[in-house]
Amino acid sequence: MTAMRRFLANGWLSAYAFLYVVFLYLPVIFLPIFSVNTAATPKFPLSGFTLKWYEDLPRTPALLDAAWNSLVVGVSAAILSTVLGILAARSITRYRYPGRRAINGLIMAPLVLPEIIVAISLLLVILQLGLSLSLFTVVLGHVLVSIPYSMTVLTAGFEGFDRSLEEASADLGESAFGTFRRVTLPMVAPAIISSLLVCFTISLDEFLIAFFLTGTEATLPIYIWGQLRFASKLPGVLALGTLLLAASFLLMTVAEILRRHAAKRTQNEGGLYA
């Protein structure tokens, strides 16, 4: 009887879980569906399959510029925030010192601040300093909001990392840099790559900060934003959006696999020595 009841309870929960996943994915799935639809407005019934919206994409110079800008900004932001993330994550996981929690809190703060506040406060300072808005200022903003994510990925990768390995390396005569390169780095490499991918994805998808901090150059989300004003451009935007979705999906999947790989690796090693 209890088994029956438990099955029913679980059944309800499983059904709910299934519906919830549908709720999460359904809206997103409409983008690819209508990006291959012949009609210019996204409505049912579907009128027919076409790839013409995709074929038009490479013939739009403004779009190609935006894609290139996004790539430049994304790569720069990913590298910068991962480097800063490595330093901070290493310091947090390896050392104990006063003020450690407060500093960590400050670095993680952009995660819980309304984005508009981050964007306009940066904008004010940049204008006050007389700097001109450009892709560089966008990178500055993206790094700020990416560091918390980079930190999360990296601290997970650095935690459980066995310090005795590094000590052994130092005892065996390896220099500090040599130890880092030959012992630490190989252990945490998956976490670092995962952080790079996560930060790149954030930068690629980020709109608001880029919108405020860019000069005349558009990134892909800004380009999309501009196109949204024209109803006739919607199918092209849907096609571009689908490609962006696919890119984010792919990057995050790889990042997740690497992250898990990293976690497993440090845990196993730790287990051996514990």
Place this chain on the structure above:
Amino acid sequence: MTAAAEGSPAFGMTRARRNALLQSEPVQGFALISPTFLYALILLVLPILVVIAHSFWTQNYLTIDRTFTLENYRIALTEPIYRDLLWRSLYISLTVSFFTVVLAYPIAYFISFHGGRHKSLWLFLITIPFWTSYLLRVMSWKVILGYNGVLNSGLMGLGVIDEPSTALLYNSSAVIITLTHAWAAFAILPIFVSLEKVDRTLVEAAKDLGDGPIRSFLRVTLPLSAPGVISAALIVMIPTVGDYVTPKLVGGKDGVMIANAIQAQFGKASNWPLGAALSVTTMLIVTLIAGATVLILRTAQRLAR
């Protein structure tokens, strides 16, 4: 591996020891974190201080008059338009965080208690839509709720309605639906983490002592997972108050929020000090509400025990 290798162990040892003496742990740790710390100081703390300073100044056509004034705050708090926008932003963000948390709890519970071997796969499945562009997710809701959109055409096709409904898009409900969807994953993770920490033997003990599944859930699991619920509510509420994209794309006139007004002050209206005062007010109100939420949920947690 010859002469150099023979000499280096002893040398390395003394140097390591000297380093340990000269560079204490706190110094090394702080030195290591300082670049990131400085970055956050210069690009986050300093800018916010500049915003706070601006909020006490006055825009004088193209220049800024730097005499201290509270006029901007008077405008922000008493002008009906800004007051209404602040209230609406608060109402929307509180509603959104309520719905995201209520919808997220069962799924977090399901994954934590019944996820079995597939826990991480479930988490991955649920978080991945969150990693896709926020702008695109909002855009897809515009496609769904629009006059010529998916929902209208679908409902007409099914014969539920005769003509497209205009009630779906461009109002605060559209903003609430879109934000609830956009922030769903953000609520699941903290709740899941706190559920994972719930000691399973306590739940079993409650059952052994005669509590049914519902009572043991209400008296053991729910109170123990309250920290996760609190952080989920905050992590959704704080950023949604200042959301700009969703009200702009699906909110229409009735769904405008405070971020849109802030943006206008830095754009077209070109009144930086007023924009700054609106930002500071928003931050303060968010902090107050966040504090109040923590207090209320903590009290509820204590009462539940």
